[in-house]
Each structure stands twice: as structure tokens, then as C-alpha cells.
Amino acid sequence: MTVGTTTLPLPSGEDATVVVEPPGTEPGAWSGAPSSIVADGHVWLAYRLRLPIGAGRGIANVIARSADGVSFTVVAEVSKDQFGAESLERPALVRTPEGRWRLYVSAATPGTKHWRVELLEAATPEALATAEPVTVLAGDETAGWKDPVLHHDEHGWHLWASVHPLESWDDADRMTTEYATSPDGVHWTRRRTALAPRPGRWDARGVRVSSVQVNGDEITVAYDGRATAGENWEERTGVARGTRLPDGTFSELVAEEHEPVGSPHEPYGLRYLSLVDLPGGGRRIYYEATRADGAHDLRTERV
Incomplete structure (x- = not known):
């Protein structure tokens, strides 16, 4: 397969600005897992707040608005209790072609390693806080689905999500990225494994697509990877590429x-x-990054 050379910028660490401080100063206290879009002349950011295991884990998804992309005002928040979840992970914020707002929420099933994706939809970002959730990626006893990234074009809706095998409790941190399509962004058909770990490499234990850039028939993605179970929650970022197929x-x-x-x-x-x-x-x-004290903050860079 021939892949393109479209540039996808990666963080340099220079001139980075902290957008959201973590809710604590210890390892396991994180602000991050951002999902960003531009709409109505503003930058909109959805992100996750997390406390350490035993102190609450992923406690909330937050939606915020900014005129300059740096200083944000919170407009809505949803808690893990609204989903009966043990924890919330990365949200995905989307504006539909019809102008509706959607938040795809990754929710952990209590007492298990299972994850599912719930959809909130409303006429305004503020109304997402009280929207009724609909399960759109249920997973099952063999796999949990979470952390979706979405793209919409003339061929419909496209989704990349991290999928975790559940056959073994100790191996549930492993992950591939699965690709699915939909006519409406609600009912999904799994198409193929988009990205899999590479044995012996820095991403041997798990891979998770985090950002998708489409340029014509080329697709360039940023993805998170880890080599071992010990690197769970501390993934690093790489780049992968693909192409559009004749069926769209x-x-x-x-x-x-x-x-x-x-x-x-x-x-x-x-x-x-x-x-x-x-x-x-x-x-x-x-992006989300580790600080010197072990907590994670949410940062931005202009590129």
C-alpha cells in the first residue's frame, strides 16, 4: 500500500501552555484526554478529569469554549454517576452537519475491565449536560470499546476506537484500534483493525488512534502506544498513515x-x-503530558 507524506504536527515542548491544571499533584491525578473542534468562531474542548485509583478515577468529562484557543470557559460537565460508571475516559466532541452537538463518552462498567461508549446529543453544548445517554458501542464479554475519534465526510461517518480484550484480567490493558463506519454516527459497523501493536517495538503492548487528519484520499493519524503493561497510562505519541479505499x-x-x-x-x-x-x-x-510530580496536565501548542 502506498501512503502519503502529509505532515501531522507533533508537540515540541517549546512554548507549550497549560490549558487545564490537574485536580491533584500526585501520579494518577490527570486533566487531559482532549477532543477539540472549531465551531461558531470558537475553539471547543472536551476533556477528562481524573483522580487516582481509590480516590475516584475518571470523575467527569468537561466541555469548554475559547476565543483564543488558550483561555477556556467551562460551559458543561457530565459526571461518571450520570452513566452508572466506575470511571470516564476520553470524550469525543462533534458538531454534526445539521448543527447538532454530540459528546461520545467512554464509560467503565463497575467491577469489570469492560468499557462502552455512550452518546449525548443536544441543540447546544450547554444542553449536553442533561441529555439522555444512548449506548452506541456496547462491547461485550470479550472486548471493551472506548476513546473514539470521529470524522465525517461525503461517505458518511468514520470512527476509530481503542478495543481491549477481556479474556484475561491481567491482559485487559492490551489494545488495538478498530475502524467502523456509520450512516448516522449512531449505528456502527466494524470494518477492520486499523492499527495493531508491533512486536518488539515501542508500541508492542497497545495502540490507540488519538487524532485523524484527512487530506484527499490520504489519512494521517497520531496514535498513543506502549511497550509494556507497566507503561499503561503513560503512552507516548507516534504517527501512522493510510489511504481511502474505492468503497469510501x-x-x-x-x-x-x-x-x-x-x-x-x-x-x-x-x-x-x-x-x-x-x-x-x-x-x-x-495533548496530555506527564509533569515532574507525576500528575498529568492538559497543554496546547500553536503550530
Whole structure:
């Protein structure tokens, strides 16, 4: 398969600005897992707040608005209790072609390693806080689905999600990225494994697509990867590429050979990259990164 050379910017660490501080100063206290879009002349950001295991885990998904892409005002928040979830992970914020707002929420089933994806839909971002959830990616006893990334074009809706095998409790951290399509963004058909771990490489234990950029028939993605179970929650970021197929779907992705980008602070986590084109020109990337104290904050860089 021939892949293109479209550039996808990665964090440099220079001139990074902290957008959201974590809810604590210890490992396991995170703000991050951002999902960013531009609508109505503003940058909109959805992100996850998390406390350590035993202190609450993923407690909320937050939606915020900004005129400059740096200073954000919170407009809505949903808690894990609204979904009967043990924890919430990365949300996906979407504006439909009809102008409706959607938030895809990753919810953990209590007492298990299972995850599912719930959809909230409303006429305004503020109304998402009280929207009724609908399960759109249920998973089953063999696999949990979470962390969706969405793209809409003339061929319909496209989704990449991290999928975790549930046959073994100790191996449930393993993950592939699965690709699915939909006519409406609600009812999904799994198409293929888009990206799989590479034995012996930095992403041997798990891979998760975090950002999708489509340029004509080329697709370029940022993805999170880890080599071991011990690196869970501290993934680093790489790039993979693919192409559009004749039926309008996207192919499997081929990972680039370069080393991943990570935080300068051990254990070097830098993950969940999200990219937007700014209303006035230029681009911004948002991502979650490990701090010197072990907590994670949500950062942005202009690129």
C-alpha cells in the first residue's frame, strides 16, 4: 500500500501552555484526554478529569469554549454517576452537519475491565449536560470499546476506537484500534483493525488512534502506544498513515518508523493528541503530558 507524506504536527515542548491544571499533584491525578473542534468562531474542548485509583478515577468529562484557543470557559460537565460508571475516559466532541452537538463518552462498567461508549446529543453544548445517554458501542464479554475519534465526510461517518480484550484480567490493558463506519454516527459497523501493536517495538503492548487528519484520499493519524503493561497510562505519541479505499472507507494504517514523542518527565507520558485549524489561521495541538510530580496536565501548542 502506498501512503502519503502529509505532515501531522507533533508537540515540541517549546512554548507549550497549560490549558487545564490537574485536580491533584500526585501520579494518577490527570486533566487531559482532549477532543477539540472549531465551531461558531470558537475553539471547543472536551476533556477528562481524573483522580487516582481509590480516590475516584475518571470523575467527569468537561466541555469548554475559547476565543483564543488558550483561555477556556467551562460551559458543561457530565459526571461518571450520570452513566452508572466506575470511571470516564476520553470524550469525543462533534458538531454534526445539521448543527447538532454530540459528546461520545467512554464509560467503565463497575467491577469489570469492560468499557462502552455512550452518546449525548443536544441543540447546544450547554444542553449536553442533561441529555439522555444512548449506548452506541456496547462491547461485550470479550472486548471493551472506548476513546473514539470521529470524522465525517461525503461517505458518511468514520470512527476509530481503542478495543481491549477481556479474556484475561491481567491482559485487559492490551489494545488495538478498530475502524467502523456509520450512516448516522449512531449505528456502527466494524470494518477492520486499523492499527495493531508491533512486536518488539515501542508500541508492542497497545495502540490507540488519538487524532485523524484527512487530506484527499490520504489519512494521517497520531496514535498513543506502549511497550509494556507497566507503561499503561503513560503512552507516548507516534504517527501512522493510510489511504481511502474505492468503497469510501479507510485502509489499515502503517506506523512510521521514527521514535515516539514523550514528556521530558518520567515516565514520559504524552498522549491523546488533538489537532484543530484555528478560525483566524494557523493550527493548535492539544495533548496530555506527564509533569515532574507525576500528575498529568492538559497543554496546547500553536503550530
